[in-house]
Amino acid sequence: MLPQKRGRIPSRIAMNCCWKVLAIFLLLLPSALSLQPAQSRVLLVSFDGFRWDYIYKVSTPNFHYAMENGVHVKQVTNVFITKTYPNHYTMVTGLYAESHGIVANEMYDPILNETFSLNKMDTHNSRFWEEASPIWVTNQREGHKTGAAMWPGTDVKIHGFFPTHYMPYNESVSFEDRVARLIDWFTSEEPINFGLLYWEQPDEMGHILGPENPLMGPIISDIDQKLGYLMSELKKAKLWGVINVIITSDHGMSQLSSERLIELDQYVNRELYKVIEHSPAVAILPNEGKLDEVYETLANAHPNMTVYKKEQIPDRLHYKHNRKIQPILAVADKGWEIVYNKSDGFQFGNHGYDNILPEMHPIFLAVGPAFRKNATKEVMNATDIYPLLCHLLGINALPNNGSFNAVKDILAEEVPVVFGADTYATIVGVFLGSFLVIVFIAVFVKHFIFTQLNTMQVQHTEAAQPLLQD
Ligand SMILES: *[C@@H]1O[C@H](CO)[C@@H](O)[C@H](O)[C@H]1NC(C)=O
Ligand SMILES: *[C@@H]1O[C@H](CO)[C@@H](O)[C@H](O)[C@H]1NC(C)=O
Ligand SMILES: *[C@@H]1O[C@H](CO)[C@@H](O)[C@H](O)[C@H]1NC(C)=O
Ligand SMILES: *[C@@H]1O[C@H](CO)[C@@H](O)[C@H](O)[C@H]1NC(C)=O
Ligand SMILES: *[C@@H]1O[C@H](CO)[C@@H](O)[C@H](O)[C@H]1NC(C)=O
Ligand SMILES: *[C@@H]1O[C@H](CO)[C@@H](O)[C@H](O)[C@H]1NC(C)=O
Ligand SMILES: *[C@@H]1O[C@H](CO)[C@@H](O)[C@H](O)[C@H]1NC(C)=O
Ligand SMILES: [Zn+2]
Numbered sequence: 001m002l003p004q005k006r007g008r009i010p011s012r013i014a015m016n017c018c019w020k021v022l023a024i025f026l027l028l029l030p031s032a033l034s035l036q037p038a039q040s041r042v043l044l045v046s047f048d049g050f051r052w053d054y055i056y057k058v059s060t061p062n063f064h065y066a067m068e069n070g071v072h073v074k075q076v077t078n079v080f081i082t083k084t085y086p087n088h089y090t091m092v093t094g095l096y097a098e099s100h101g102i103v104a105n106e107m108y109d110p111i112l113n114e115t116f117s118l119n120k121m122d123t124h125n126s127r128f129w130e131e132a133s134p135i136w137v138t139n140q141r142e143g144h145k146t147g148a149a150m151w152p153g154t155d156v157k158i159h160g161f162f163p164t165h166y167m168p169y170n171e172s173v174s175f176e177d178r179v180a181r182l183i184d185w186f187t188s189e190e191p192i193n194f195g196l197l198y199w200e201q202p203d204e205m206g207h208i209l210g211p212e213n214p215l216m217g218p219i220i221s222d223i224d225q226k227l228g229y230l231m232s233e234l235k236k237a238k239l240w241g242v243i244n245v246i247i248t249s250d251h252g253m254s255q256l257s258s259e260r261l262i263e264l265d266q267y268v269n270r271e272l273y274k275v276i277e278h279s280p281a282v283a284i285l286p287n288e289g290k291l292d293e294v295y296e297t298l299a300n301a302h303p304n305m306t307v308y309k310k311e312q313i314p315d316r317l318h319y320k321h322n323r324k325i326q327p328i329l330a331v332a333d334k335g336w337e338i339v340y341n342k343s344d345g346f347q348f349g350n351h352g353y354d355n356i357l358p359e360m361h362p363i364f365l366a367v368g369p370a371f372r373k374n375a376t377k378e379v380m381n382a383t384d385i386y387p388l389l390c391h392l393l394g395i396n397a398l399p400n401n402g403s404f405n406a407v408k409d410i411l412a413e414e415v416p417v418v419f420g421a422d423t424y425a426t427i428v429g430v431f432l433g434s435f436l437v438i439v440f441i442a443v444f445v446k447h448f449i450f451t452q453l454n455t456m457q458v459q460h461t462e463a464a465q466p467l468l469q470d
Helices: 002-033 061-068 084-091 135-141 175-187 203-209 216-236 291-299 382-393 421-469
Strands: 042-047 070-077 106-109 114-117 146-149 194-199 244-248 261-263 273-275 281-286 305-309 328-332 337-339 364-367 375-381
Touching: 042 084, 042 216, 042 382, 061 070, 061 216, 061 244, 061 364, 084 382, 106 281, 135 146, 135 194, 135 382, 146 175, 175 194, 175 216, 194 216, 203 216, 244 382, 281 291, 291 305, 291 328, 328 337, 375 382
Parallel strands: 042 194, 042 244, 070 375, 146 194, 261 337
Antiparallel strands: 070 364, 106 114, 244 364, 273 281, 281 328, 305 328
16 A cells, blocks of 8 residues: 555646646747737838938938938839829828829819818818728727827828827927927827828928929938937937837929920910819819810820820829829929929929839838848838838738738848747747646656556455455
């Protein structure tokens, strides 16, 4: 009897211990096995009209500091038309303009018989925005919080949502105030995971001066100082190196000249049509029954203006399948401007041209724990920014025209968020778990054999007892 007891007591202790370890393991298993991307925080910054090569025109130490600490994509193909509202909505939807519906800064919807105008700040009609759902709507539907400082469309109710925090558009609010609000939102008790920051320059001065004007130097330096201010405020708030920051823009800028004006009045009577969106990609709405007349007179009017009927617009522009795209589109060559006549106001810079032109392309830098350091990539599509953002935020991307695969090489590891630290935890978890299960089974089998042996021995003893009693 004594040898058997000595065998059973240690196995009971082992069983007890094993149960506890198994229970702890089972509790930890879900988090170890979780393949959810780490939900990182992201700040998306747009300096309107910051052309990709402005960083080479004057000393821009803060841009270069960000480049050395992050990724620089040299050419970003934005979407046609290369204007502010279409491209800002592309960044937050991943869609071409024809698919997200913000097809221009100035629009007319023939079904609603309603207009949309950036010039008149008449941009709050939800129906113009609701062909798509911007990323903040998805972010909030998935339980997160967004903060937006003046990003186009963020003070409009879209599918029932405003960003969790937003600032009603007001051009006079300083850059510093916009940054302060964002930092408050990122550091509050219920922090945002996604921030959007918009600044009107250097676009405005680019229009007034022209991008080749030496006076653009100080304007670009000022943006560099603003980026420096943003980085220093993020450092003070202990957010630098913690959040992922993407610094980009909507489009570039082309130099104009009073020698390169195309005057519509020389070719066609102004009474026959309306101009909806302005130069250099002019959206023309002919009067009832005047489509062919207006088209024919403009089609071969000027060698530096290409005129399309809507259905002829080349597929590569992805600018056809939307009712807000007008029946005639007249696009000027780079550096040319389309006006009614020479008395129209003249500006020295403009954008809106074919998105194939490098001059229309924006800057793109990405800095933060998710990104490679001191790395460059040659080209990407602006439509890829959206799937990249969704990946970083750990939210589901809606159907879009971008590709996460096309940009995942700018991330710090092959697929760092999904299979980064989590994979390590998973491997350790699975290994440890398998080990514990094997130990558990071994101990259980051992225990079972001992129990069986004991029972047999007890039975044997009991069976033997009567004989002994006898
Ligand atoms: C469209 O709206 C304008 C006023 O904004 C109105 O004058 C015009 O008659 C409307 N057109 C149609 C077809 O309803
Ligand atoms: C816009 O911001 C400026 C500067 O903060 C402020 O003085 C002005 O009242 C604001 N305008 C509106 C309409 O809120
Ligand atoms: C303007 O048109 C002329 C004649 O077709 C052409 O040679 C020139 O390259 C055009 N300019 C631009 C900027 O495309
Ligand atoms: C040019 O257009 C303006 C208005 O846009 C008009 O007042 C003027 O008469 C036009 N000039 C000529 C020469 O047609
Ligand atoms: C960044 O890379 C360049 C070469 O690609 C190198 O000259 C430079 O020293 C690097 N800077 C840092 C901070 O690693
Ligand atoms: C950009 O998008 C087009 C159309 O999807 C694709 O053919 C092209 O390869 C993309 N470019 C890059 C650099 O990913
Ligand atoms: C862009 O994406 C939308 C949504 O998935 C789709 O409907 C559309 O056909 C796509 N456009 C192109 C050119 O693939
Ligand atoms: Zn502009």
